[in-house]
Amino acid sequence: MLEIATIRNNAEEVKSRLAVKNFKDLHLVDDAITVDGKRRSIQLTLDDNLNKQNIIAKEIGELFKQGKKAEAESRKNDSASLKEKSKELEAELAKCEEELKDILVRIPNTPSKLVPAGKTPEDNVVVKQVGEIPTLPETAVPHWDLAKKYDLFDLELGVKITGAGFPVYKGKGAKLQRALVAFFLDHAIGAGYLEVIPPHMVNAESAFGTGQLPDKEGQMYYIGLDQFYMIPTAEVPVTNIVRDEIVDALPKKFVAHSPCFRREAGSYGKDVRGLNRVHQFEKVEIVQIAHPEKSYDVLDEMVKHVEGLLQKLELPYRILRLCGGDMSFGSALTYDFEVYSAAQKRWLEVSSVSNFETFQSNRMKVRFRDEQKKTRLVHTLNGSALALPRIVASLLENHQTNDGINIPTALQPYTGYVKIV
């Protein structure tokens, strides 16, 4: 949610930036300013009214103390009409505030100046590409076939237990999950992140705070009986750690491993084969709460962190700077990481690292005190480091040989085996 002051002071700038995101309802910017103006004028009269009431109340108190009962009684009448008016104004004000919030909530975050214009994933900019695209043996197969051959995970079994998109990992496949999680966590902890294990369900306030609500409820599983949402990413509970706080030391760095639950309504075809897109998966997420002037350095640091992981896993990867049209609603700048899946011969997204600037902190009221002791909104950032399924897919595919699948050296201490045979 953009700050109303920002909109008020830089309306044209905001609009031209939103255009980069291909945002069509630019009139919402003007609407916000109009409603905000109305809101302020109502508040002004209301405050003035209440002030008069307060003065009268004090006077009556004085009169009673002096024993001037009759005078006090007559003074009471003066308050009645003011009080009625205040009630009306309060109702109007509440309506205005609600209206304003409804508008603000529909305006996406303004993209940073680095964001390229564009509409589709084709318009994303490849910032860099690292690693050799492997040439696989003739007999090479996609990961879902490898899973069958080596009994690593079972999608049909998941269908029986739950439904499509809920894999059951087995044996070395299960151990591989655990190994990757531990590997990712250890690296993040080594980089100064505080490990947390958050709840895997959140309430509506938390889902609103990071921007999942009000618009994206269709993407989350919902527990109606208790009004909880299954987390689509640890970003949601972890970022909400600081909700409604004035934080002292910046940056704050959190890392969390969690399962992620996504309904993925509308997905189909080759995109959902094997582990390419599933409803439940494991992910390690890094989150930083940063000083506004340092958040882009923090973003770079997080990008470097993710790169380091991919290099250690010996996977060819590329980094994309997302264009305006492909970015999420709340992000100001996003880098996507893709690894090459050699048997499928395609790039798979394994991480998305974003700076939300004040978009989330404004919703969550996360502030810090600046040098002048003024409270200011922090910047929030998060990124996957990393999401498991597609890492597993490319790991299996890229490192397959005729007599098994090799495990990267860095991962071997965690898997306890060097090869899947």
Added chain:
RNA sequence: GGUGAGGUGGAUGAGAGGCUGAAAUCAGCAGUUUGCUAAACUGCCGUACUGGUUAAACGGUACCGAGGGUUCGAAUCCCUCCCUCACCGCCA
């Protein structure tokens, strides 16, 4: 699930219709003193909206878990809800 107690500023904790945006203490910040550290002393020290100003100063309003109500006036009285704690029951 049942019963009881309670939710006040960063923390502890007072207040029980007007003198309370809120005592006191601790923590924090600034300064004075002091061989160093420590201690002592002085001052400051909630948030949001808003008026005002180049910026401040200064001013208004709201907020004592949330939402309603009573009253000229509510942290304080009444109602509803939420949450926390304790004990019992159930249970990993």
